[in-house]
Amino acid sequence: MAVIRQRAQVFNQPIGVVRASSGGVQVGEAISRFADNITQMTYEVAAEEAQTRGIDAAKAVEVAGLRTFNPETGKPEAFEAPKGFGRIAAQSYQSVVDRRFEASMEDELRMKAQEIAQKYPYDANGYEKVMSDYLGAMSENAQGKYKTFIAENGGKFLASTKLNIQARAAERARAQLAQSIVNGLDKAADMAYESALAGGFIATGDAEFSESGDIAAREVANVANGVSSGLLKGGADVKARTQVNTAIARGGVEHIIGQTSSSADRNAVELAIRTRGREMSSVPVELRPKVKALIGYIEPANIETVLTHSGKVSDDYNAVERDNILAMQAQAEAEARRNAMMFDQNVDGYSNLSNQLAVAGFDRQEQNVLTANLSGSNILLQELQGNLSQRFMNNSITQAEYDSSLQEARRGMLRPYLIEAAAQGNIEELRVAAITRNPADMANLTPKQREFVYAMHESQLFEPMEDTGFVREVLAANVNSIRDQRENQVTQFNLAQEVTALGEEAALGEITDAQFDAMRQKIAAETGRSLTATQAQSELDRLNKHRAFGMINLGASGMTSDSLNRLSTFIQTQGEKTDGMTPEEVALGQGILAKTTPENTNDITGRIDSLRVKVDREEQQRKAEITKQQDINRITAGGGNTNMPADRKLAQEILDGLGVKVNDPSSEKNAEVISLLKTVQPQGMIDDFNRLASGLPVQGAEVMLNHFARLASDPTGVGVSINRFGDALDAQTVEFLNDVNNIRTTIGGNPQEIALTLIERRDDPKSKIAMDKLFGKGTPTSFIVNRIGDPFVAAELAPAVEYLARTGKSADQINARIDAIVDTKYAKSKFIADPRRPLGTLKRSRFSLEATIPNEEDRSAFLTAVESQLPSGYSLFAGSNSTLDYSDLSENKDRQVFLVPDEATAGVRYLAYYVDDANELDALIIKKNGQLVHPMFDMDEIANFRKERVAREREQYTQEARDAEAKVNERREYRRLSKEIGMGRY
């Protein structure tokens, strides 16, 4: 067997390639797809959101924010999207804003079109030009789509508005034409009214138409043309005629009413109009042609209008008539009363008065004066009737006497009017009309006569039942008799007027005996002619009475009220009572009695009494002035009391009188002013301090604060500082102003501003925290009590301490301020013992002599005066006030006297007390003029000293001023001479 050889049968073969897994790729791709989905979804949501946000934001932009024009470039531009917006939001935003912007521009174009159209409401060409210019300018500045937008929309507005303007202009032209006709009609109506008012409604001469009628015809024709041309509605010409006729009738009726003299005349005119001329009998004759002319313009369409107008005009005239009558009546009444004082109050006197009123009533031409004067006579008659009634009630007269006196007076007062009325003529008609008052009967009377008839029937001067016969009888006289009677009346009137005028002069003591005699002769000459003997005597008595008044006026000047009282009694007793009268007074009384009659006594004494009242009032005023002057002297001499408001007001008056203003810097250099301020501060100054402390503006606050600082702590020669404001400024105000002053002097600044700042701090709610922190559970009062122990003073200072706490002061600072207040307000005083023991010691007092007597000289004088009045063995300068050592002479020691303040209404006074053996205060009672008295001292002790000191100081000031002036003059002279001789510098 052949050898079997092993052959290689197994070989390594390719095993193929195992492909790596693609799972990682798939995972990544899956993540990516997942994330892409999320992204897509969120994108879609966010896109919607962004779109909404953009739209919302764009809508939220205010119209004012959609700037249509860039203020810098002047070009229209849309609003930019806000920063931070995405594209979608920005696009949405921009899209909306663009739309809004375009709308805004459209509005603007429309507005501009309207604005320009308003400027050229009827000028289409003017509008087109201006609007085109505007659009051109706008378009020129604009870019892109805005340019097109402006051109398109602007053109649209321009065209449509231009058409409107053209249509409006055409309409207006027609309306103007129509209005022109209407205006012309109105104007013509006004002209016709004015013409008629001036009487132009009455045709003059042979003219067919009156002036007013011409106007009416012309204008009605004009309106008719307007109707035919279609400018006015049909029928306008008829209305126009009525309108113009109405205007003429209104003017005409006013014209006629204006010529009536009474409401009766006016009623007659209205009746004539109402009946369209059928009833004219009551219309005064002189008015009838005018009323007839007026009737021509009255038609059914305007009669009510004309009558209404007539009624209103008549009302006006009636009201004026009434007012006029009332005014005249008041005047007549005043005149009657004035005359009544001059005339005797009897029948003759009243007849005389009525005569004066009657003559004047017929003589004066003013309307209604006669009615008024008759009313004046009526008042006099009522007064007389009152007097008669009084006498009848007193049984001084019988009923028959009363009736006959009243009738006599009535007829006596009516007669002058009847005579005056008859003197005007138409006596027959007057006699009838005076009784009947028939308008037809009165048609021919004069206006004065008609007025008299109406007024007589209205008055009580005419009693128809009793006086009809009397009136007929007076008016039955012939013309000559009437004329004579009237002349007598006029003479009486003139004489009475002269006596009245002379009496008024006599009442002033300004007539001579010659004047009196001349008048007496004149009266005597008329006696038996125009005057009866009684009337003549009455006029003389009247004059005499006024001479007596004159004597009183002259003789009583300078008499006291007591003297006048005695004089009145003397006259009243017809010279019997002369108690207390001087010979001069008796002589005056007798002179007065010689010039009057017993009937006039009451008038004379009444005059004296009224004078006495006046003198008494003057005396009172003088007394008050003297008292005031004394007070002024006291205050200027340093005796003022600043706690008294009256003194502060007077101090203000003193300074005002001197022209001193305490807020002026010059006041700080005026020694007299400073001296006055130390005793009493003018009220204006106190008011200013209070204003400053309230934060209100004060003029010259710097100067005022300087004064404050000086007075709030005024050092005296004895080392005590005094608060000179006393009670005039409360502690809180003082502390506040102290703060203002301290800040001003340390930090500087305007006092007013400092005060305001402090007030703000004080009133700030946080200030309470500062206060609570300081006081804890305590109060300002308890805080002060802890410091000084006196609850009364503590209560007084509490507001000040509260203020200090609120403004952030520490406890130490406040304590220091309390001490300062106490030291300046309750100063220790050597000679005073205050039993109220403020601050627990007798030695402190608000009434230390340093406080009440600021001037050292005065203080020394006061002590000297007190000391000199103390009995032997008692002295102010003993004991603790002694400057001597009595230790070895104890048995010779004087007892120490203290002054105990006693606050009175007029200031403080001091009572003397001494220190007894038990070292207690005891009242010092001494014997004076046999009586036990408790010595009391006040500022009167040094009143004379003060006067002398002030006079001395004033002289000193004057001398110093003179010296200073002399020095200045000397220097001026020296300069002048130096200049003259060429000394160069001088």
Next chain:
Amino acid sequence: MEPITAALMLGSTGLSVFGQLSAGQAAKEASELNAFGIETEAELGKAQAMQMAQARMDEYESASSANLASFAAAGRDIGSDRSVKAFMEKQKEIIGKDIGRMGTQSQMELMKGRQQAAAERTAGRAARTASLFSAASTATSGLYKYQQAK
């Protein structure tokens, strides 16, 4: 934009980027692995060819030995017998050709494997690069959308 929406949008974009980058990286790594496998396969083919060539040589030598023995046994002068020589030469030529073919084949397959590995690597890198671009695109797209919709 609502904060949650914004966070979701940006977060998902980031996540997508991350996913794409991850996929790219995974593709690259897979390609590297595939290339390695291909190269290994190529090396194995080479080793097989060498083994088969050696086996072919062994077979030839064995056959030559047998043939020489047979010829010798047949009494043929191996050194001078031309026929034997020619036969042997022919045998040698055939073996040479086989060996040559085997080498060529092996070379070719090796080359093919290397080319395949290189191609695989290139594909991996391309996938990676593509993932980068894709991620960048996604990030850009995400930010763009965010900007759009913020």
